[in-house]
Amino acid sequence: MATEWVISSIAERVRLTGENRGETSFTVTNPGSAPDRVVFELVAGDGADVSWFSVEEPQRLVEPGASVSYLVKILVPAGAPAGAYSLQGRAYSADTAPEEGSRLSGRLAFDVAASAKPKKPWWPYALAAGLAVVVLAVVGYLVFRPDDKPPPPAGFPSDPRAYAEAVLSAWGGQQSARLADLTTVQANQKITAIPGPPNKHWTFVECQGAAGSSFCKFYNDSGDTILLRLTNEQLGSAHATTDATLGGLPADGVAYAREFVDAWQRADRTRMLQLSVPKVVDAVVEMAAAPKSPLYSIVAGGGGLVVVRVRTREGFSIDLQIGTTLLGQQHAIVGRA
Numbered sequence: 001m002a003t004e005w006v007i008s009s010i011a012e013r014v015r016l017t018g019e020n021r022g023e024t025s026f027t028v029t030n031p032g033s034a035p036d037r038v039v040f041e042l043v044a045g046d047g048a049d050v051s052w053f054s055v056e057e058p059q060r061l062v063e064p065g066a067s068v069s070y071l072v073k074i075l076v077p078a079g080a081p082a083g084a085y086s087l088q089g090r091a092y093s094a095d096t097a098p099e100e101g102s103r104l105s106g107r108l109a110f111d112v113a114a115s116a117k118p119k120k121p122w123w124p125y126a127l128a129a130g131l132a133v134v135v136l137a138v139v140g141y142l143v144f145r146p147d148d149k150p151p152p153p154a155g156f157p158s159d160p161r162a163y164a165e166a167v168l169s170a171w172g173g174q175q176s177a178r179l180a181d182l183t184t185v186q187a188n189q190k191i192t193a194i195p196g197p198p199n200k201h202w203t204f205v206e207c208q209g210a211a212g213s214s215f216c217k218f219y220n221d222s223g224d225t226i227l228l229r230l231t232n233e234q235l236g237s238a239h240a241t242t243d244a245t246l247g248g249l250p251a252d253g254v255a256y257a258r259e260f261v262d263a264w265q266r267a268d269r270t271r272m273l274q275l276s277v278p279k280v281v282d283a284v285v286e287m288a289a290a291p292k293s294p295l296y297s298i299v300a301g302g303g304g305l306v307v308v309r310v311r312t313r314e315g316f317s318i319d320l321q322i323g324t325t326l327l328g329q330q331h332a333i334v335g336r337a
Helices: 123-144 160-172 176-182 185-192 253-265 269-275 278-285
Strands: 006-009 021-029 036-044 053-055 059-062 067-075 083-093 108-112 202-210 213-220 225-231 241-247 295-302 305-311 317-323 333-336
Touching: 006 083, 021 036, 021 083, 036 053, 036 067, 036 241, 059 067, 059 241, 067 083, 160 176, 160 185, 160 202, 160 213, 160 225, 160 241, 176 185, 185 241, 202 269, 253 269, 253 295, 253 305, 253 317, 253 333, 269 278, 278 333
Parallel strands: none
Antiparallel strands: 006 021, 021 067, 036 059, 036 083, 053 067, 083 108, 202 213, 213 225, 225 241, 295 305, 305 317, 317 333
16 A cells, blocks of 8 residues: 655745745655655646756655655746746655655745846857858768768657657666756756666566656666656657656565566566565466456564465455565565465
């Protein structure tokens, strides 16, 4: 079950400086009985843009009953229309899609004062005019030379999976310009800020659609997962990727069992072997087809093990034995009954 996060802002309104800058904070509390990793993101109100806001370390581990505070910086660019705006904080578990258990804070209001865009200096235009002749000469040479023409620039896929794979390819290949073309500023900052970097050999899991977005999930050889959020209307053009969330293997027994069964349902033996020992994988694949719409419950614990029962209303049942000290790592499922 996803954590029922509690999220609140420090105030209902924040006052910006004359340069339309400001700071505020949000608090996220884990009311559950198990530690969980929360993802915090900002939702811009009508007329505002998410690029106006920034927050450091949006993904954090929160112990049961504990709270974390997020400092949000606001910087409205010059030329933005004056008026009243708002933003909200959103919190959800890193191991679940946002639409499954996200929680929104109340609206935080702020006013933007009128400001003029800075005047563009004239000298770049003069420099551009001077360079135009050189550029035309180079272009003419490239177009009319008999061979060795350069390849055309990469486009933007219209399919969510292909677009997400292009993002991961650009990230893994350290192609910063290509990555910037495929992502928004906020998503690019989140991806490039991921420490490590993690193993970048990614395997596709699925793409699910919700609320005008596609959520594409992948896992790597180390067991990490990454969830990329893409705006469907932007597919086929630049900056369709609006969010990226890196997660590790689940630290909760039920979530760990669910990840294993999800891999079983799609016949992903590689992922199953990351989550379990080979004898368990061999045993379950010899059974009937993977259960559909299963229910999960903890039926026993102690001695370094937690037993998660996976059952269906049609009578299917299997108990997965999970080592508690192995949660968050590979091969935590050590037996079955």
